[in-house]
Structures are given as structure tokens and as C-alpha cells.
Amino acid sequence: MSATLIDGKAFAAGLRTRIATEVAAMKAQGITPGLAVVLVGEDPASQVYVRSKGKQTLEVGMNSYEHKLPAETPEADLLALIERLNADPAVNGILVQLPLPAHMDEEAVINAILPEKDVDGFTVLNVGRLATGQKAMVPCTPLGCLMMLREHLGSLSGKNAVVIGRSNIVGKPMAQLLLRDSATVTIAHSRTQDLPGLCRTADILVAAVGRANFVKGDWVKPGATVIDVGINRTDDGLVGDVDFAEAEQVAGAITPVPGGVGPMTIACLLANTLTATARANGLPDPEGLTP
Ligand SMILES: NC(=O)C1=CN([C@@H]2O[C@H](COP(=O)(O)OP(=O)(O)OC[C@H]3O[C@@H](n4cnc5c(N)ncnc54)[C@H](OP(=O)(O)O)[C@@H]3O)[C@@H](O)[C@H]2O)C=CC1
Ligand SMILES: Nc1nc(=O)c2c([nH]1)NC[C@@H]1CN(c3ccc(C(=O)N[C@@H](CCC(=O)O)C(=O)O)cc3)C=[N+]21
Numbered sequence: 001m002s003a004t005l006i007d008g009k010a011f012a013a014g015l016r017t018r019i020a021t022e023v024a025a026m027k028a029q030g031i032t033p034g035l036a037v038v039l040v041g042e043d044p045a046s047q048v049y050v051r052s053k054g055k056q057t058l059e060v061g062m063n064s065y066e067h068k069l070p071a072e073t074p075e076a077d078l079l080a081l082i083e084r085l086n087a088d089p090a091v092n093g094i095l096v097q098l099p100l101p102a103h104m105d106e107e108a109v110i111n112a113i114l115p116e117k118d119v120d121g122f123t124v125l126n127v128g129r130l131a132t133g134q135k136a137m138v139p140c141t142p143l144g145c146l147m148m149l150r151e152h153l154g155s156l157s158g159k160n161a162v163v164i165g166r167s168n169i170v171g172k173p174m175a176q177l178l179l180r181d182s183a184t185v186t187i188a189h190s191r192t193q194d195l196p197g198l199c200r201t202a203d204i205l206v207a208a209v210g211r212a213n214f215v216k217g218d219w220v221k222p223g224a225t226v227i228d229v230g231i232n233r234t235d236d237g238l239v240g241d242v243d244f245a246e247a248e249q250v251a252g253a254i255t256p257v258p259g260g261v262g263p264m265t266i267a268c269l270l271a272n273t274l275t276a277t278a279r280a281n282g283l284p285d286p287e288g289l290t291p
């Protein structure tokens, strides 16, 4: 047996085409969406993401504003930049690349972003809105995972979902979105007992752990849908948190790494920027880009 491959790269390309169409329509009304990305320091992986975000932002017809600050920038200077971006009408979305250097208070920096421009959905206001079922900006990685799950499964109602990982940027918002779609959700983490046994109950298994090839084939329920969020650089190249070779023998469907969740994350960032621009201009939310 061999699983259906969920092609995030192709899905993301289709999403970007739809976004480009919407951007063109906005531009005809004199509105050009703008995304500001702030990178502090020189982490090579972060530089790669920021570069591909900037490139894809321009490709869909949006304006891209990149701000690169040295690692030793005082926090006050970063907060001052965020204030300027908050006040700039050409900027509809603001993303501050994480992680930040150790001398900065990540929570304070994130919460300085105007919630309406918080295209990562990381501010407490957007987290609270998502948790209470109000109209929010939803974190890009979980949103991309949700889109792929809906596309593959249709309804998620009543399905058993296990999310491995409880971070604020992936695990927790992923669980919220699955719950909103009426899945029965369990969040697992480093203290979870009998993780393999728990995973075997999952119709939907989302791995956001940060450990290469962590989830083994015999943890996967036959026919399950497996979403691999992990990005791990190893001597064998980029690999996910799921042992792909094993899991694809058992799963019904699975996302590859690379070419799965990663490209969807960037496409959803553009989707959120479009949504933020629509809301800032009193237009309805673009169809199919919000949960
Ligand atoms: N494709 C994409 O677009 C993105 C990919 N990523 C990738 O996703 C992965 C997760 O990212 P992130 O959520 O930020 O990571 P974090 O390090 O913030 O969180 C990892 C989570 O995994 C849990 N965990 C660690 N070890 C184990 C274990 N042995 N058993 C069970 N749970 C464990 C931790 O548990 P505890 O809380 O108990 O410590 C924690 O909740 C990384 O590989 C990251 O690179 C992240 C963002 C976007
Ligand atoms: N404020 C903030 N928002 C984020 O969304 C955010 C962040 N900080 N910090 C880092 C993580 C990680 N992340 C990825 C985005 C795209 C790929 C991606 O496109 N991956 C490609 C491979 C890219 C490669 O080769 O390195 C793929 O999986 O196919 C991966 C990871 C967003 N993050």
C-alpha cells in the first residue's frame, strides 16, 4: 500500500494564482496590498524564507517592504520600526521573522504589531479571537494545513485528530482550527505518555515537533491523513518530523518535506495579507482564503 501524496507545492501555486487575480482586481480600484517583513540578525534559514516571501509577494502583484536589522539592534529601535509600519497606510501586513535575538522580548515585540496588520496571527488579540470563534487573522502554517486537510478529506467533523507539538505558532493554533471544524482534538507534547499508541488513534495526524523522522510508520493508523510540519536540516538534506518512507506505506495520504506544508505557509501569508487589505478598505473577505 502507498499513500496519496498531498502536493503542497502545487496547492500553493494554485492559491497564489487566485490571490494574484484578486490583487489585480484591487489594483484596478487603486488599492495595492503591501507586506512588510522584518528580519533581525543573519540566521541563514530565516534569510532563505524571507527571500522567498519577498519574491512571491512581488509575483502576486503586491508591494514588498523588507527591513533587515543587525542582530544587536536595541529592542526599542525594533519597536519604533513597528510603530512606523503600523502607521503606514501602504503597509497592510507586518511579519516579524522569528526567532528574535535572545536580548529581545518576543511577546512584547509581537504584541506591538497592530492586530489588523498581524498577518501571522500571533498577537494575543488574534489568538483570543481564534479561540473564541471570532473573525481573526489565523497563523499561516496551521491555516495551510487546514486547507490541505479540507481539500483531501472534505469534512473533518468527528474525525480523531492528534497534533504533536504545543507551540504558539503551530501546535496550539492548529488544534484550534481542527476543533472549529468539529474534529475531536488531542494535543500531544514531550510529557505525553504512550505517544505511539495515541497516534494510532488518529484519523488526522499533524506532526510539529522539530525532530527529524520522529513519527514512525507503526504509529500511523492505516488510511490516516498525515500532515508533516517539521523542517529539519540533516546530512540527508531537508526532512520532516515524520519518517516518510515508513509512514507512506501505511497512511492514506501524506504531505512530503519539502513541497508540503512549507510552500502553503508562504501562500497563506499572502492570503492573509490580501484579507487584511480587504478589511482595511471595507471590502468583503476574499472567498476561500479564510477559515
Ligand atoms: N513548514 C512550516 O511552514 C513551518 C515549519 N516549522 C517546523 O515545525 C517544527 C515545529 O516547530 P515549532 O512548533 O516552532 O517547535 P517548538 O520547538 O516550539 O515546539 C515543539 C513541540 O514539540 C514537542 N516535542 C518535542 N519533543 C517531543 C517528544 N519527544 N515527544 C513529543 N513531543 C515533543 C514539544 O513539547 P514541549 O512543549 O513539552 O517541550 C513542543 O511542544 C519544527 O521542525 C519547525 O522547523 C515551524 C513553523 C513553520
Ligand atoms: N514570524 C514568522 N512567521 C513564520 O511563518 C515563520 C517564522 N516567523 N519563522 C520561521 C518559520 C518557518 N517557516 C517556514 C516557511 C516556509 C518554509 C518553506 O517554504 N519550506 C520549503 C523548503 C524551503 C527550504 O528548502 O529551506 C518546503 O518545505 O518545501 C519553511 C518554513 C515560517 N516561519
Ligand SMILES: [Mg+2]
Pocket: 167
Ligand atoms: Mg519555537
